[in-house]
Amino acid sequence: MFPEVLKRVGEQLSNALPFVVYRKPNRKEIHAILQKDDMVHHTSDFSEKGFVFAPFAKQSPVILLPYDEQLTAEIPSDNPFVMGAVDTLESVAQDKDYHLHLVAQGIQEIHKGRLDKVVLSRKMEVDCPSAPLEVFQRLLATYDTAFCYLWYHPKVGMWLGATPEILLRTSNNSLTTMSLAGTKPFVEGVRPAWGKKELEEQRLVTDYILRALEDKVSNIRESEVESSQAGNLWHLRTRITAVYKNNLRAIIEALHPTPAVCGMPLQPAQRFIAENEQYDREYYTGFLGELNLRQEISRAKSERNQENKSYKVIKTATELFVNLRCMKLTDSKATVFIGGGITRDSDPEKEWQETVAKSNTILRVINP
Numbered sequence: 001m002f003p004e005v006l007k008r009v010g011e012q013l014s015n016a017l018p019f020v021v022y023r024k025p026n027r028k029e030i031h032a033i034l035q036k037d038d039m040v041h042h043t044s045d046f047s048e049k050g051f052v053f054a055p056f057a058k059q060s061p062v063i064l065l066p067y068d069e070q071l072t073a074e075i076p077s078d079n080p081f082v083m084g085a086v087d088t089l090e091s092v093a094q095d096k097d098y099h100l101h102l103v104a105q106g107i108q109e110i111h112k113g114r115l116d117k118v119v120l121s122r123k124m125e126v127d128c129p130s131a132p133l134e135v136f137q138r139l140l141a142t143y144d145t146a147f148c149y150l151w152y153h154p155k156v157g158m159w160l161g162a163t164p165e166i167l168l169r170t171s172n173n174s175l176t177t178m179s180l181a182g183t184k185p186f187v188e189g190v191r192p193a194w195g196k197k198e199l200e201e202q203r204l205v206t207d208y209i210l211r212a213l214e215d216k217v218s219n220i221r222e223s224e225v226e227s228s229q230a231g232n233l234w235h236l237r238t239r240i241t242a243v244y245k246n247n248l249r250a251i252i253e254a255l256h257p258t259p260a261v262c263g264m265p266l267q268p269a270q271r272f273i274a275e276n277e278q279y280d281r282e283y284y285t286g287f288l289g290e291l292n293l294r295q296e297i298s299r300a301k302s303e304r305n306q307e308n309k310s311y312k313v314i315k316t317a318t319e320l321f322v323n324l325r326c327m328k329l330t331d332s333k334a335t336v337f338i339g340g341g342i343t344r345d346s347d348p349e350k351e352w353q354e355t356v357a358k359s360n361t362i363l364r365v366i367n368p
């Protein structure tokens with residue numbers, strides 16, 4: 001039962017033991033993974049089983065919560081937690097000046113021909129009077145199409161988010177990923193009119209992913225570009241599917257970080273971010289999710305099934321999401337992380353506004 005799972009998660013928190021509680025996009029159940037001790041486990045090559053939590057920086061270790069205890073419960077349809085008021089918080093003028101300057105530097109670097117695209121971000125700290133599990137329930141009630149989670153490890157910290165972006169999904173040997181970029185505000189009843197800038201920016205990401213996977217998978221296919229709603233925003237999205245063989249590590253390494261969160265070419269973009277953002281992204285723009293989860297799927301009787309019995313299929317599945325629209329919770333403060341892709345035609349003021357709109361996605365769940 002839902003209240004029982006939340007109660008167990010609450011106890012885990014009071015006992016300072018690691019856990020994650022999450023709901024997948026468009027699903028009606030929550031899952032919780034409770035670790036029995038407070039050790040910090042890592043993955044070495046993504047062959048392990050557990051829930052991974054990876055930072056943006058590639059050289060930093062990826063944390064793994066082993067599947068010590070797994071709980072699942074259906075979310076009641078009368079979840080009383082509705083979203084709070086959308087406070088368009090005025091960020092401090094100093095933050096704005098710094099971000100405008102950072103974006104202008106990024107644009108300059110692109111004009112000099114050193115970069116094609118770079119994703120530049122900032123963080124902001126706000127008061128968070130609500131309990132973490134309350135904020136999580138408000139996320140669930142607000143963002144049906146996102147991957148919503150609350151993650152905690154006493155030796156690492158507490159993170160919470162509602163991300164619209166899949167890093168990858170595998171089920172046996174089929175692989176799905178997506179290219180997500182371009183942002184416009186969501187207006188009820190109005191389809192977004194995408195301009196050349198957003199279409200080109202998103203195409204760059206798609207081409208990058210196709211090239212990165214080219215020699216690692218077969219049967220690679222891309223969908224049409226579609227508009228995808230993420231809370232109060234629209235993004236452009238292409239779905240990419242392929243067949244792969246037991247080389248999950250190589251695929252994760254090829255994909256992370258994609259130019260949806262870092263830039264192109266990869267290394268100069270990484271360097272530019274490290275030298276200019278002036279803060280540590282930590283787990284923002286990293287990735288998280290189920291790694292090598294064994295699933296038993298019941299299949300109904302079929303004509304080809306000679307004994308005419310229902311039967312079970314065992315699958316191993318991995319489902320990883322990019323850690324966007326997220327925050328770090330410490331005591332009664334929340335640090336929200338937001339960014340946007342900068343290309344040749346970016347305008348610093350508009351990029352600032354985009355980070356304000358993105359921050360509202362997550363800020364609206366902090367206050368009742």
Ligand SMILES: C=C(O[C@@H]1C=C(C(=O)O)C=C[C@H]1O)C(=O)O
Nearest residue numbers: 180181182183260338339340341
């Ligand atoms: C970097 C973020 O989002 C990414 C950047 C986008 C953009 O530049 O339009 C859109 C979706 C994400 O891939 C963020 O939300 O912080």
